[in-house]
Amino acid sequence: MKQILLITDGCSNIGPSPVMAAAHALQEGITVNVIGVLDYGTIGELGELEIREIAKAGGGLHQIVGTSQLARTMQMMTRKTVVQTIQQAVNKEIRQILGGGSLTELPPEKRAQVVEVVDELSETSPLQVALVIDASASMKPKLAAVEEAIRDLMLSLKARAGTSRLSVYHFPGRGHGEDLVKDVDWTENLDGVRGLFGRLQMKGATPTGPALLKVIDEYRCGTLEHNQSWRELPGQEEGMLGDYVV
Amino acid sequence: MTTSSETVCPPGTVITGKWQKNQYIVERLLGRGANGSVYLVYRRGHPDRYALKVGYDTLELQSEVNILRALNRQLPSSYFIEADDYKSVSGEAAFYVMRYVEGVQLHQFIRARGREWLGLVGLKLLERLSSLHSLGYIFGDLKPENVMVSPYGSVELIDYGGVSAPGRSVKQFTEWYDRGYWNAGSRTGDEAYDLFSFAVMCIQLLDEESLRGASAQLPQIRSVQDLEAVLRKSSQLKPYAAWLGRALGGGFANSREALNAWKKGVYARAVPRKRNKTPRWLQRSFFLSIVFAGAALYLFLKT
Ligand SMILES: Nc1ncnc2c1ncn2[C@@H]1O[C@H](COP(=O)(O)OP(=O)(O)O)[C@@H](O)[C@H]1O
Ligand SMILES: [Mg+2]
16 A cells, blocks of 8 residues: 655645646555644635645545644544555455445445454555655744654554555755655664754745655655555455455 | 544434344433444333444444454453444434443543542453453553443443554554553553553543643653653652553553552552551540430439
């Protein structure tokens, strides 16, 4: 399972549309979640609209929260999305096996079995989450909280039975036209890592769209050998439900 | 996801199961949580009352039902009654029916009845946890809201939405009671995880002020040492400090050992000892009775 978690506090203002970028991500099998963080004021109608649209296009969830709720929100979103991804795949199989029907249409016995499978796979399937942090000027006071929340998320991911990897990016970069900086490469552990964000140059530009596209690229090339998703797990090509239900 | 985020059932609502066709009539709302709303209900034509939880999310609720079913198979007295779906005007929602647990939430109980009850109530709660552990489950989201206490201090766990198998990630947790929040260990479920939550809960019940102070630390430097400092400083926590320190540090091999230590140390000390001396009220009443007897004798002799 592949996820992108975008953390931002406003509107993008350069380059291709982030909504389109998110749609590309979904096409590549990557779910895009978006959290808008702000402590005072409002994110603005446009900002809110963008956050919602990115998540919709990316097949994910979105929420606007204060920094104090950031860690909790990231953990719950990631978890929910894992379950959702598994459930969507399982639903497809339910349809094949039972000829239509969503979870509520399933009789209690079958439903119990299906959910057992979903729970099991949600816990054990390999998971990758790329964190994409908006580090434009207005985000500066929130970055300490963002870093804490990322460490907290790593702690939750480490507790899973399945392999879980996390990577961290921020945007914009230092030089001209640098849309994305990789802070932490795929890792299962942040314990030794001091200061997630290196030297940051806070600029006003917010190239959310280009940054997302770069991360999709990273997913495509950089992580092939680790990039085993649950679909490619040995023995499960036959269908995940096969052994359990029917 | 199949969600019906807000199914509101005012008193008198008849909830008819889609599959089993049993009918439940809502008496009142018992409480709302993160996963659903719980109502006090009775079955048409039966005197017994039940608690009925309407889920916000079919999958989450089913996951809880699966745990409850598994527990039911292993427990002598059944907590879980049945699960079904309910079609209302606002959509379809899954629900399940369980035993109605009378009483109040743990923090309300201690607030109303006094801190000296913690010895006994804690003991009973540790017994509950320990038997859950012996069945191969970790409770996970242990907090005062999920512990019900009857008027005479008997204890029942409610809300099995956070239950997981040992070695699996804890499904649901709440900041203060979470070992990870205090940088004191993993979020992988084990018996020590529940004992940690139990210990934080005790600190909260005995000295919430100090706990709040400790949690106000910056997250990157927040640590279990902040809790240990509270144990050292707080006079209310003194009788429990040794046990709590051990639970916070993961020093118990399992919950059975923790239970025994509680029994031996904390509980024995918390229970009022038999006094050798005659209690003052008895001395006083003895003295009074002498006075009365004297007065009576005087009056008798005078007449
Ligand atoms: N079996 C029960 N008997 C009595 N009250 C209950 C019962 N189950 C839940 N409640 C009440 O409903 C509230 C919410 O239920 P809970 O299962 O904790 O929901 P959630 O999982 O959403 O937190 C509880 O805090 C409690 O007050
Ligand atoms: Mg609860």
